[in-house]
Every structure is written in C-alpha cells, then in structure tokens.
Amino acid sequence: MQKLPLNTIISKIKSEETFHAVAEDYSFTIKIDEYVPYVCGAVHDGHQFRKSLWDNCLHTEYERWYEEDPETKNMVLSHPIVIAGCDSRFEYDLNRDPEHAVFDTAWGKQLWKNPLPEVEKEKSLEKHANFYKVVHALIETIETKFGSCIVYDMHSYNWQRWDREVPTWNLGTSNIDTERFGEFVETWRQALASIDLPNGIKQTAKINDTFQGNGYFLKYITNNFKDTLVLATEIAKVYCDEYKQINYPEVAAAVEIQLRHLIPQHANTFYKQL
Numbered sequence: 001m002q003k004l005p006l007n008t009i010i011s012k013i014k015s016e017e018t019f020h021a022v023a024e025d026y027s028f029t030i031k032i033d034e035y036v037p038y039v040c041g042a043v044h045d046g047h048q049f050r051k052s053l054w055d056n057c058l059h060t061e062y063e064r065w066y067e068e069d070p071e072t073k074n075m076v077l078s079h080p081i082v083i084a085g086c087d088s089r090f091e092y093d094l095n096r097d098p099e100h101a102v103f104d105t106a107w108g109k110q111l112w113k114n115p116l117p118e119v120e121k122e123k124s125l126e127k128h129a130n131f132y133k134v135v136h137a138l139i140e141t142i143e144t145k146f147g148s149c150i151v152y153d154m155h156s157y158n159w160q161r162w163d164r165e166v167p168t169w170n171l172g173t174s175n176i177d178t179e180r181f182g183e184f185v186e187t188w189r190q191a192l193a194s195i196d197l198p199n200g201i202k203q204t205a206k207i208n209d210t211f212q213g214n215g216y217f218l219k220y221i222t223n224n225f226k227d228t229l230v231l232a233t234e235i236a237k238v239y240c241d242e243y244k245q246i247n248y249p250e251v252a253a254a255v256e257i258q259l260r261h262l263i264p265q266h267a268n269t270f271y272k273q274l
Contacts, residue, residue, distance in 0.1 A: 001028055002021050006023075006024065013064065017149070018033055019031070027130070030082070030138045032082070038152065039139070040079045040081065040082045040263070041082075042083075044069035045069055049088045050087070059114065072084075072154040076259060076263070090111065092128045094131055097157075102124050136224065139225050142228075147227060149228040150267050153217055155234045156234060160206075161242075169195075173207055174213050175213055176230065192262075194258075195254070195258045197238065197254055198251060201251065218230040
C-alpha cells in the first residue's frame with residue numbers, strides 16, 4: 001500500500017491503474033486489484049478521531065465505537081475494488097451530506113464541550129469533499145468502461161436496542177429505482193439470507209425493515225450515475241457484543257468467506273442482465 005495525494009489517486013483511477021493506497025491525510029483507503037463492474041464500500045468502518053478534537057469531545061471512545069460499523073471493511077476486503085473510511089463518523093459522517101456531516105449533537109447527546117471552531121469544521125469537511133471526489137472518479141470510470149456498476153454499500157447496526165425482533169440483514173431501497181432494479185434487490189436479499197453464521201445465530205434478511213437506505217453515499221452515487229445501483233446492506237451487529245465492545249472474529253470471518261462468492265455471482269448477473 002502507498003500513501004498518495006488526492007490528485008494522484010484520481011489520476012490512477014482515470015488511467016485504470018491498479019493500486020492500493022491510503023489518502024495522504026489517512027482519511028480513507030482504496031484498493032483496486034482489477035477493474036470490474038462492482039465496488040464494495042465501507043464508509044463507517046473508521047474509528048480514527050483526530051487529536052485536536054479529543055479534549056473537546058463529550059462522547060467516550062466506547063460511545064463512538066458503538067455507533068460506528070467495525071469489521072464492515074474486513075467483510076469485503078477480498079474483493080477487487082474496496083473503498084473505506086478511516087475516520088470516525090463523529091469527526092465527520094461520510095454517509096451524510098456536507099451540511100450535516102459534522103455533528104453538534106450525536107444520538108441525543110451534545111458532542112462538544114465548546115462549539116466546534118470553524119477551522120476544525122473546515123478540516124473535516126475537506127476530508128469529506130475529497131472522499132467524494134474519489135468516489136465520483138471511481139464510479140465514472142467503471143460506468144464508462146462497463147456501461148453499468150453495482151455498489152455494495154456495507155453497514156452494520158445495533159440490533160439489541162430495538163424493542164422488537166429485527167433481521168440479521170436489512171436492505172434499504174427507498175432511494176433507488178425499484179421498478180428498474182427490484183429483481184436485483186430481491187436476489188441480493190436471497191443471497192444474504194443464505195449466509196450460514198456460527199454460534200447458532202439466526203439468519204434473516206429483509207427490505208426496509210430497520211433502515212430505508214437514506215444515506216448520502218447511496219444518494220450521491222444514485223443521483224450522479226444513472227446506470228449504477230447502490231445496495232445499502234446492513235448487518236445486525238451479531239459479530240460483536242455491542243455492550244462489552246468485544247468482537248467475534250469467527251462470525252465476521254464467516255460472513256467474509258461467503259461474500260467472496262455471493263458478491264461476484266450477484267454482480268455478474270447484474271452486469272449481464274442490465
């Protein structure tokens with residue numbers, strides 16, 4: 001992996017070069033082993049939180065971890081194209097639009113002891129903007145090369161705080177063209193439902209049951225690229241203990257191993273049929 005400036009990353013994408021890179025400011029990673037008509041994304045995987053914000057933050061490290069999506073990058077790491085955030089969504093949220101990406105409050109609790117200085121906010125929003133410059137170049141290159149693209153937008157959610165039974169997997173589809181892409185949504189739901197998890201974990205997959213797919217990553221790509229489908233794919237955090245901050249690596253590994261086959265199969269069908 002190389003540390004590369006933004007312009008070099010974009011230039012390599014436009015030239016269809018293969019590479020592994022971390023952004024010069026360490027805000028995101030991207031790897032391209034081969035140009036294929038699908039992308040895996042994990043925008044909330046990051047946990048970094050820059051030091052200039054530490055003393056001003058009212059949320060603990062655990063509270064930040066609880067609302068992040070750990071392991072989502074690892075679940076798709078074997079695929080040819082993976083882009084993932086490195087920074088915590090408490091610094092700036094890549095899945096929210098620029099106007100709402102830097103929080104004042106987070107999940108009902110004030111985030112900062114003192115109002116965030118404008119210079120700190122600008123630093124965060126620059127990282128947000130740079131990430132989307134790369135996303136734009138990446139999807140534009142793939143859609144131009146193949147005529148279409150499918151993005152597996154990986155997230156996780158805290159299932160134990162719900163007061164009803166919730167699915168292991170949820171697909172959010174409220175901002176995609178379900179008339180055009182509904183068949184591929186359903187086949188992806190079926191693929192997720194087929195995943196076998198260890199430790200007796202119940203396996204279910206539903207559409208718009210817990211979340212509806214309102215994230216900015218999905219909306220940005222959908223609004224800018226007419227032949228790209230983004231599948232907002234949420235796994236319940238059955239791969240960790242939400243309250244003790246313990247990961248269950250055997251569960252995350254089981255997901256990763258099965259997605260190695262399920263994602264390319266699904267993406268290939270989408271590419272052939274669209």
